[in-house]
Amino acid sequence: MTFMIGVDIGTTSTKAVIYDDEGSIKAVHHVEYPLHTPTADTAEQDPDEIFDAVIMAIKQVVREAGAAKNEVAFVSFSSAMHSLIVMDDNNTPITRSITWADNRSHHYAKKINEEYDGLSIYHRTGTPIHPMSPLSKILWLKEEQPEVFKQAKKFIGIKEFVFYKLFNRYVIDYSLASATGLFNIHELKFDKDVLKLLDIDESELSEAVDTTTYYEDMDRKYAEMMGIDVSTPFVIGASDGVLSNLGVDAFKPGEVAVTIGTSGAIRTVIDHPKTDKQGRLFCYALTKDQWVIGGPVNNGGIVLRWIRDEFAASETETAKRLGVESYEVLMKIAERVPAGSNGLLFHPYLAGERAPHWNADVRGSFFGLTLSHKKEHMIRAALEGVIFNLYSVFIALNVLMDEPVNSLKATGGFAKSGLWRQMMADIFEHQLIVPESHESSCLGAIALGQVALGLKGDFSHISHMVGASFEHEPTFDHVKIYREILPLYINLTQSLEENYAAIAAFQRRHDHLQLEQQEL
Incomplete structure (x- = not known):
């Protein structure tokens, strides 16, 4: 018996999964x-806590699987993107891990x-x-924390920190x-013009x-x-x-994956780097010969958590007592309301937004509220708003894809909800596979x-390791409603562009005033 361990270093936790040799x-x-x-713009973590979490997670799955020392064939890593840690001459972090969710560099972006x-x-x-990007964060450090910037021996991310400690x-x-x-x-290779802009050297990366690539003798x-x-x-x-x-077995031409966890993303794999004329989509490597294009959104399950806490606190307490x-x-509350939420729209930008706007200043809003709308309308509108936003990224993705979409696969915490899955099939007008x-x-x-x-020649074997648990076909009556209301959602976001900056500036000023009062 041999075992394989996958480790995912995430924003809220590190997860280790151990597989046997049959997958x-x-x-x-x-x-x-x-x-x-x-503060509203700060989102940091302790890199040593995360390293300890990696060690503990691997230790625990090895123990639970009963794997002997020489039975682990390999450990392979996944990691959240865009983190930044500054290391000094003693190879000690002099900042926390500044995560993708940190917006303090918004002026520099x-x-x-x-x-x-x-x-x-x-x-x-x-x-x-x-x-979100280390590019913006390093420029912010250079301009606003020059002492930290001058002490930097290396600018690294959280997975680099883990591998430095191990190897x-x-x-x-x-x-x-x-x-x-x-x-x-x-x-x-690292871009010379970007390094010149930041006044850093490749040796600092x-x-x-x-x-x-793999390493041994840790x-x-x-x-x-x-x-x-x-x-x-x-x-x-x-x-x-x-x-x-x-x-999720979505790496062949025409296959699209949608993920909604705390945040969300929509992505497809192509065989060469490609970028969007308007700068709406990312292009990241899977390997040097396979590239992923798509867009991440800040507001996925985090919106659902906010709705739960702010709109359904009493129902949540009752559910806890009943073990539900x-x-x-x-x-169940949202199911009381028809598709389209009787004309109530929700822009889910509670944490700024990345794709397709790439604007930390965008803010959430309900639009179309009337006296006839109730709590259940607001809950369903919030669920629909998250999918509407992902669909607006999907529009841009279609332009860059080498082949038409032939498969839509969804994963993440939202996939547990039959209502949300069907909503996605209806809004995207496509069969959805989970x-x-x-x-x-x-x-x-x-x-x-x-x-x-x-151990394998290519990735074709992954389809044997991934089954399908749910399939949803679009409901035509719902599709007609969403076709009508989606343009309103998209046009409204564009019309609010100037006001987003003004309200964000107001909120930041008052955040600073509150902090100053607390310190006094």
């Missing part, structure tokens, strides 16, 4: 950690767009100009590198390697902690988004690891 899951373990958000031809940078790097070397895979805004996706003490052999191959792997496509999942109650495996990023990491180590 069956033997154990899963999550280790959570906090996200520090002292605007500056890059306006003063440094941001669209040209995007076309070279594949990363839209946005505060004492700074390495970044092409996938995460292509999500930094610093990496030229056409040349597969990690060595960029293909996603199939620090012995960590191997002993995890209960694995010191020579176990650790495959560097890729980002969570591109591996999710692989893990609180989100199931929300869906893969049986919910551990898509970890499964993608496993498939990548098998190819990296020569």
Whole structure:
């Protein structure tokens, strides 16, 4: 018996999944950690806590599966994108891990767009100009935290931190590198003009390697902690988004994957780098020969959680007492309302937005409220708003795809809801398939690891590891309603563009005033 371990370093937790040599899951373990958000724009984590979580998650699944030290064939990694950690001359972090959700560099994202031809940078790097990216964050550090900037020996991400601790070397895979805004996706090396803009040198960044690269002979003490052999191959792997496509068997031409977790994304795989004329879509590496284009959205399940907490607190308490999942109650409430929510629209921009707007200032809103609307309308409108926004990204994706869409596959926490699944089929006007495996990023990491180590020749075997649990066909009566209301949703967002900046500036001013009062 041999085992394979996939590790996904996420925003809220690290997950390890151990598979046997036939691809069956033997154990899963999550280790959570906090996200520090002292202001509306701050979102940081402790890198040492995350490293400890990686060690603990692997240790736990090895133990639960009963795997001996020499029975683990490899460990392969998935990771959230866009994190930034500054390391000093002692190879010690002097910042927390600044996550993708941190918006403090929003002014500098605007500056890059306006003063440094941001669209040209995007076309070279594949990363839209946005505060999420290390490009914007490093410029912000340079301008607003010059002492930290001067002390920097390395600018790295969270997976680089993990591999440095394990193997004492700074390495970044092409996938995460292509999500930094610093990496030229056409040349597969860091972009000289971007480095010049930031006033940093390539030596201050990690060595960029293909996603199939692996390392052996880790620090012995960590191997002993995890209960694995010191020579176990650790495959560097890729980002969570591109591996999710692989893990739901959506990597062939015309296949599209949609994920809704806390945030969300829609993606497809192509065989060469390609960017969008308007800068709406990312282009990230899966391997040096396969690329993923698509768009991420900030507002997925986080909207549902907000709706639950703010609109259905009493129902949630009742559900807890009865032992019922609180989100199931929300869906039951939303089912009382017809498609289109009787003309109530919700723009789900509670956390700014990435695709397709790439604007940290956009804000959420209800539009069309009347005295006839009730709580259930607002709940359903919020669910529809999340899918409407993903569909607006889908419109842009269709333009760049090499072949027409022939398959739409959905994964993430939302896939547990029959109502939300059907809503997506209706709004996208396409059959929706939900893969049986919910551990898509970890499964993608496993498939990548098998190819990296020569255990498989390509990714074709993944279809045998991924079944289908649900299939939904569009309901024509609902499709007609959504065709009518979708243009209103899209046009309204565009008409509010100027006001978004004004209300965001007002909110930030008052956030700072409140913080000052608290400190006094």
